Every structure is written in structure tokens, then in C-alpha cells.
Amino acid sequence: MLKKIGEWLDHRLGLSPILKFMMKKDVPQHEHTFWYYTGSSILLFLTIQIVTGILLAFYYKPTLEQANASVARIMTEVPLGWIIRSVHSWSSSFMIAIVMIHLLGTMFTKSYRKPREATWLSGGLLLIMSMAFGFTGYLLPWDDLSLSATKVGTDIPRKIPVIGAWATKFLRGGEDVTGDTLTRFFIFHVCVLPLAIILILAVHVFLIQKHGMSIPLEAERKGRQVKGLPFWPNFVLRESVVWLILLGVLLTIAVLFAPSLAPAADLMAPAPEGIKPEWYFLFLFQTLKLFPAKVLFVNGETLAVLTILAMVALLFLLPFIDNRPWEKKGKIITYGGYLFLVYAAVMTVWSLL
Amino acid sequence: MKIKYSLFTRREVLNGLLGGGMTALGVSLLSPILKFAFPPTREPDQVVLPFSDYENIPPNSVKSFPWGSKPGFFKRREDGTFLAFVAVCSHLDCNVTYLPDKKKFFCACHEGWYDENGLNIAGPPPKPLRQLEAVVEGEKLIIKKPK
Numbered sequence: 250m251l252k253k254i255g256e257w258l259d260h261r262l263g264l265s266p267i268l269k270f271m272m273k274k275d276v277p278q279h280e281h282t283f284w285y286y287t288g289s290s291i292l293l294f295l296t297i298q299i300v301t302g303i304l305l306a307f308y309y310k311p312t313l314e315q316a317n318a319s320v321a322r323i324m325t326e327v328p329l330g331w332i333i334r335s336v337h338s339w340s341s342s343f344m345i346a347i348v349m350i351h352l353l354g355t356m357f358t359k360s361y362r363k364p365r366e367a368t369w370l371s372g373g374l375l376l377i378m379s380m381a382f383g384f385t386g387y388l389l390p391w392d393d394l395s396l397s398a399t400k401v402g403t404d405i406p407r408k409i410p411v412i413g414a415w416a417t418k419f420l421r422g423g424e425d426v427t428g429d430t431l432t433r434f435f436i437f438h439v440c441v442l443p444l445a446i447i448l449i450l451a452v453h454v455f456l457i458q459k460h461g462m463s464i465p466l467e468a469e470r471k472g473r474q475v476k477g478l479p480f481w482p483n484f485v486l487r488e489s490v491v492w493l494i495l496l497g498v499l500l501t502i503a504v505l506f507a508p509s510l511a512p513a514a515d516l517m518a519p520a521p522e523g524i525k526p527e528w529y530f531l532f533l534f535q536t537l538k539l540f541p542a543k544v545l546f547v548n549g550e551t552l553a554v555l556t557i558l559a560m561v562a563l564l565f566l567l568p569f570i571d572n573r574p575w576e577k578k579g580k581i582i583t584y585g586g587y588l589f590l591v592y593a594a595v596m597t598v599w600s601l602l
Numbered sequence: 603m604k605i606k607y608s609l610f611t612r613r614e615v616l617n618g619l620l621g622g623g624m625t626a627l628g629v630s631l632l633s634p635i636l637k638f639a640f641p642p643t644r645e646p647d648q649v650v651l652p653f654s655d656y657e658n659i660p661p662n663s664v665k666s667f668p669w670g671s672k673p674g675f676f677k678r679r680e681d682g683t684f685l686a687f688v689a690v691c692s693h694l695d696c697n698v699t700y701l702p703d704k705k706k707f708f709c710a711c712h713e714g715w716y717d718e719n720g721l722n723i724a725g726p727p728p729k730p731l732r733q734l735e736a737v738v739e740g741e742k743l744i745i746k747k748p749k
Binding site: 397400401403404405415418419422423424425426427429516517518519520521522523524537538540541543548549550 | 639640641643644645666668670671672673689691693694695696697698699709710711712713726728
């Protein structure tokens with residue numbers, strides 16, 4: 250009976266080649282196999298975000314008057330609302346953390362080398378989108394902290410020469426952060442970004458299947474044979490173990506440390522002391538703090554923003570710069586990567602002091 | 603079909619016209635979309651406040667008023683003269699606060715400091731606080747953009 254249904258569907262949809270491909274593909278086994286699990290873990294957290302996000306949107310109201318109160322209602326009245334919000338909030342942090350680990354793994358194993366440059370570029374876009382999700386979501390509870398963080402965050406693009414003022418106005422829906430900004434951020438968060446991330450993710454996953462998993466640089470250079478592990482069922486089983494562990498950790502943390510909610514933001518109130526963005530923006534936040542007002546007659550902010558943009562451009566261009574990863578140049582770039590990691594860590598810790 | 607001395611075939615010309623026309627149509631649709639996405643600026647040219655509410659604030663203190671969607675500060679100096687500012691940091695747009703004991707304006711976001719006249723003195727702010735013009739006309743306190 251099931252077989253008949255399967256055949257009926259296959260005649261209409263023609264999906265059997267995809268299934269066959271999944272059944273027979275191998276996942277290489279070697280010293281860097283660990284990194285393969287990071288990709289699928291991101292999918293786990295993205296799924297959790299989609300499910301909990303839809304649930305939260307059942308009750309959330311994206312307007313100046315109602316946003317904070319509707320989140321308060323989710324936290325206090327809606328059955329299990331507090332844990333759904335807590336999971337959504339924690340899962341976003343988990344997702345971005347693993348996106349970063351995934352990126353570092355790809356960077357240090359140099360898996361972005363030819364022919365996987367486009368996979369890297371789409372991954373870079375996915376990182377930016379994940380951070381945009383975090384940034385837009387942070388405003389939605391509409392308390393003092395989220396308002397100030399959004400004021401700062403949306404003012405930063407203003408310092409980009411030529412298009413900056415337009416970018417800020419577009420993000421805010423006007424000159425200032427107002428109720429319009431909240432509604433706009435909600436639409437970015439629940440409509441624009443989800444459409445975009447699913448599209449780019451499809452490209453990313455397709456490219457990974459097209460090129461196959463990358464094997465270590467050395468094995469590729471020396472033509473060493475790398476053992477394979479069948480994707481189905483062996484690798485999927487191992488992935489499931491990782492997923493279950495992560496899910497357990499996520500739920501435990503979400504239950505024990507539910508996010509708080511401050512009273513509704515007042516557009517006229519002075520910024521509260523000790524405002525901080527989410528942890529993944531801290532190193533940028535600290536960098537901004539360090540730049541003085543003027544550096545040799547140039548506006549310090551403009552310089553800081555241009556520096557950040559240059560870093561992003563460098564990240565995207567990395568596979569093209571690091572085009573001979575096995576030579577000395579490749580090693581220097583690896584050390585550069587470590588140096589940047591240390592910089593980001595130091596800045597993050599410093600901003601917390 | 604291509605005439606001997608022509609650079610393009612008829613098909614290429616027609617495809618070019620069609621494709622170019624479609625592209626032009628697409629691009630022309632961007633303009634209304636962008637126009638819609640940028641609402642008009644809401645900063646007022648002036649606000650009118652009842653002077654009685656602001657007249658009697660103690661020296662070396664501020665009282666805020668709404669300047670469009672931003673806060674403004676009306677400040678009384680120790681000699682009794684008045685000043686008005688947009689109470690928003692010139693660094694990254696956070697609302698500032700006035701600390702009377704230090705006689706300074708302070709922005710908590712990135713620790714920016716301004717002196718009692720709104721001049722940026724420490725931290726990241728690149729410019730002084732924006733000053734507004736305060737005029738008293740009878741019962742009314744009119745605060746307007748400086749000329």
C-alpha cells in the first residue's frame with residue numbers, strides 16, 4: 250500500500266533521483282569531520298526559530314502602543330508563552346554561535362577553495378542575514394534597551410559616505426526611530442528576511458550537494474584516499490545524536506534563564522546606562538567606542554564604519570585572496586584569521602568589563 | 603535574417619527592444635516603490651510651549667519637551683539665561699541626559715560628554731549638541747530651528 254502511494258507520488262513529482270542521491274552519497278571521514286555537523290545543527294536551530302517564531306506571531310502586535318504589552322502577555326498569560334519566547338531568544342543565540350563556528354571551520358580548513366567559492370559567498374550572505382534577524386528581533390519587545398540599541402545600530406549606516414543617510418532613513422522609516430521603525434522591523438523580521446534566507450539557503454545547500462563535501466587540503470594535494478561514511482543511515486544517525494544533545498542543552502537553558510522584559514520604551518527618555526547589543530555585536534560595539542571623534546581630520550565614525558565594511562568585504566573575498574592555500578600565503582592568511590579571532594574575543598570581553 | 607551591411611539580425615534588434623523595454627519597465631517601477639518606502643521628514647520647524655511651565659525651573663537644570671519624535675532640552679543657566687537643545691547625541695543618536703552636579707550632558711550609550719553649553723568635550727561625539735533658538739513671546743515659549 251505504502252509502496253503504491255510512493256509510486257503514485259513519484260510519477261507526479263519525480264523526486265526519486267533526489268532520494269536515491271541522498272541514499273548513496275558518502276560523507277568523508279577524516280580529522281576535520283567534526284565541522285560537517287555544524288551545518289546541520291544550524292538547520293536544527295533555524296527550524297526551531299521558524300516554529301517558535303510563527304507561534305509568537307500569533308500574539309505579538311507590532312505597534313508602538315501594543316508591542317511591549319503583547320510580549321508581557323505572552324510571558325504571563327499565554328500558556329507556555331514564556332518558554333516559547335525563551336526558546337526563540339536562546340535559539341537565535343545558539344544559531345548565530347554555530348553559524349560563526351561553521352564559518353571558522355570552513356575558513357581554517359580552507360574548504361572555500363576552488364570550486365567552492367560561491368558556496369562561501371552564499372554562506373557569507375546567510376551570516377549577514379542571521380545577524381539581521383537578531384538585530385531586527387531585538388527591537389520587537391520595545392523596551393529601553395532595545396530602543397537604544399536600535400537607535401545606535403540604525404545610525405551606524407548613516408556614516409557611510411553618499412548612501413548613508415538614505416540607508417538610515419530606509420531602515421528607520423523616517424529620520425528617527427519611532428513606531429514606524431518597529432512595524433518595519435517586524436516586517437523585515439517575519440517576511441523579508443525569512444524569504445531571503447530560505448532562498449539563499451536553498452542555493453547554499455544545493456551547491457554543497459553539487460560539489461560534494463570538501464576533503465582536507467592535504468589529502469586533496471597528495472591524492473590520499475579519504476574513507477567515506479554513508480550519509481544514510483550512518484551519518485544521519487550521528488547527526489541525530491548531535492541534534493538531541495543540542496536540543497537538550499537549549500531547552501535546559503531556556504527553562505532556567507528566561508529573558509526578561511523591561512517596561513515599554515519611552516522615545517523621550519534619556520538612554521539607559523550600560524546599553525549593550527546582543528553578544529555577537531559586542532566586538533563591533535567596542536570597536537565603535539574606541540574610535541575617537543576625529544582621526545586626522547576624518548570623522549572617526551566614518552572611519553570606523555568604513556573599517557567594518559572593509560572587513561566584511563575581506564571576508565567575502567577570502568577565497569579569491571587565499572587562492573593558493575597550500576603555499577606560504579595560505580599560512581599567513583590562517584594566522585591572520587587567528588589574529589582576528591583573538592581581536593574579536595578581546596573586544597568582546599573588554600566590552601563586558 | 604540579416605542584411606549584408608547590418609550589424610544585427612532582425613531577431614537581435616527585436617529581442618533587444620523587447621528585453622530593453624521590459625528592463626526599463628522594471629526599473630521604472632523601482633521609483634514608486636522607493637518613494638513609498640521613505641516617509642516624509644517629521645522634524646518640526648518650531649514648537650510652541652506654554653512659557654509658564656518652563657519659566658520657573660531652577661537654575662542649572664533642564665526640562666524636556668518633544669521636538670518632533672526626538673526629545674529637546676530647555677536649559678536654564680545659572681545666570682538665568684535660557685538655552686535649548688535637541689537632546690540627542692551627535693555620535694549615534696542616543697538620547698542624552700543632563701547631570702546638574704557635574705554640569706555636563708552625558709550620553710550613556712558610548713560614554714559621550716558635553717559641557718553645560720552642549721559643547722562636546724570627551725568620548726566619541728564628533729559635534730556639539732544641536733542648539734535650538736528659544737524665544738519668549740508673551741505667554742508662549744517658541745523653540746525653533748536656528749537661522
